Amino acid sequence: MNDDLDPSLDLAEQVLQLLQAAPDGLAEYALIQQLKAGHSGHLPNLPLTDKLVLFRTHFLLFNALYRLRDTLWQQQAHLLQISPLCIQLLPYQPGISALSEHDALRDYYLNLDNLRDTDERDVERLLASFWTRMQGGEEKQAALGLFELDDEKPLDMTRIKHRYRQLVSQHHPDRGGSTERLQSINKAMEILERYYS
Structure with a gap:
């Protein structure tokens, strides 16, 4: 214009x-x-x-x-x-x-x-906080994807722990699962605990 x-x-x-x-x-x-x-x-x-x-x-x-x-x-x-x-x-x-x-x-x-x-320092903090949330959001979504949890039902630690136990049981090396998969599940659980505890 x-x-x-x-x-x-x-x-x-x-x-x-x-x-x-x-x-x-x-x-x-x-x-x-x-x-x-x-x-x-x-x-x-x-x-x-x-x-x-x-x-x-x-x-x-x-x-x-x-x-x-x-x-x-x-x-x-x-x-x-x-x-x-x-x-x-x-x-x-x-x-x-x-x-x-x-x-x-x-x-x-x-x-x-x-x-x-x-002031300028506040703007720096706002920008740093924004990028931390953006990175954390991707990390959280990846963990939810690994747990195959959707946002349709309310998410809480009870539901997340139940799903965690299911996945550990299913992918435990003693039951034919892989150690790498179990490590990924444990890492995803750590991430979700930060967001939902």
């Missing part, structure tokens, strides 16, 4: 204009780039290579998105899908409970103290 955005509009209204022109939605980065190209005065006009600038830009955009989502829902105009990979206006559908459930992310982004009180 080459046209300048109307400077009298708040960031949420500018975002709405851009999303209306992109029916398939936009990734967060593309939306930020279009806002900057349209000379939105609401985002820092600094390179996103600085982690604190990146955090503040992201925070301001998501604050605007959650405010916009609330407004559009109250007006019964649209359902706003918010995800870093796809921000999209969807048709309003009465009866969808998405906004009636408690949304911790919404609470976080609508509290401007979180923007004011976050």
Whole structure:
């Protein structure tokens, strides 16, 4: 979008204009780039290579998105899908409970103290925590896959221990199983204990 955005509009209204022109939605980065190209005065006009600038830009955009989502829902105009990979206006559908459930992310982004009180060290900790969770999530999914446990039934240590005993019995070397398989099962159990104990 080459046209300048109307400077009298708040960031949420500018975002709405851009999303209306992109029916398939936009990734967060593309939306930020279009806002900057349209000379939105609401985002820092600094390179996103600085982690604190990146955090503040992201925070301001998501604050605007959650405010916009609330407004559009109250007006019964649209359902706003918010995800870093796809921000999209969807048709309003009465009866969808998405906004009636408690949304911790919404609470976080609508509290401007979180923007004011976050410094560069906090951003470093947030990024480190994110990557730890991402790596741990893959490890956890691999362990659940080895145990052949799905998320359909609630997972707890009782169910995990029961499945562990079944697998150990089935794959124990004394019963024709392999030592390597048993070691994998034990390692998976260690991982799942960290998440479910």
